[in-house]
Amino acid sequence: MQEQESSGGVKPLRLMEMSVFSDRMVFVRAVHEAKWMNEMEISIYDSWFDPVVSNLPGLIPDGFIYLRASPDTCHKRMMLRKREEEGGVTLNYLRDLHEKHESWLFPFESGNHGVLSVNQLPLKMDNPLHPEIRDRVFYLEGDHLHSSIKKVPALVLDCEPNIDFNKDIDAKRQ
Template identity: 80%
Template structure:
């Protein structure tokens, strides 16, 4: 996963596009997906140790992998599972509700520790007044800075936008929802 993200960064950094949106980052990989894989025994102690040893030096050497911000599309594991069942994509057929619950728990512990059971692991703070004034009123109360001693130093104070994706919204038909 890590090498794939680095290759994506290398390929996209040579482009001239001012904006890149990525479904996941090296940070969600290490803080969520790799941890879930390790806890499920899909990767062993040696593999996670190698991953962890490579992470800091490589990220420090490639500052382009550090995002300007995160967008957390928040939905319950049950909602995600129902949507996957409705899509009926072959590649999603083997994804269990338990796996989605594990991913959700890790995302929540990382991004919303004040709502998870990991109080004190990290904190979030509101944006500075200068940034707060530049935010659109519809998202002002949903942007926070990530902070915490377990986070890589390069994402300290990176803003994160939290969007509630629990409701089942049809963006192709609901023009107001699409605008928002």
């Protein structure tokens, strides 16, 4: 709906929590593996995915931002927030989602499901990027990716440390 509403005129800047690609590569995989989606349902989903992406080119992002933190850190933050809608989310579920994000974005780093430091990220770009992010940006690649997002840049931000952005103005600025 956002794509259709904003398709006219100047290309809008849209930040989305999830894309159709993270939905397909992470959440639909998790639901299917948990047997909450049967083979017929996954087949229907897959049969619609390519035509939807092909007919709505605005769904293809100019880039991804991956806010990377360990499942343990995410679980602790959820417990502190005490949001009712997050109440049933288990640490094991977060570990499963983390593994799926990591294998989608970093397929060549299999077996390493922790938080990587920026100097370990694969496929660094040598573009005129701002020096503060240059070593945290890479192009997506791999045969497991939808063809429309191959070579799309991704920025990885280390969200492991607990930073209070309301109080720590320097961290917020950075």
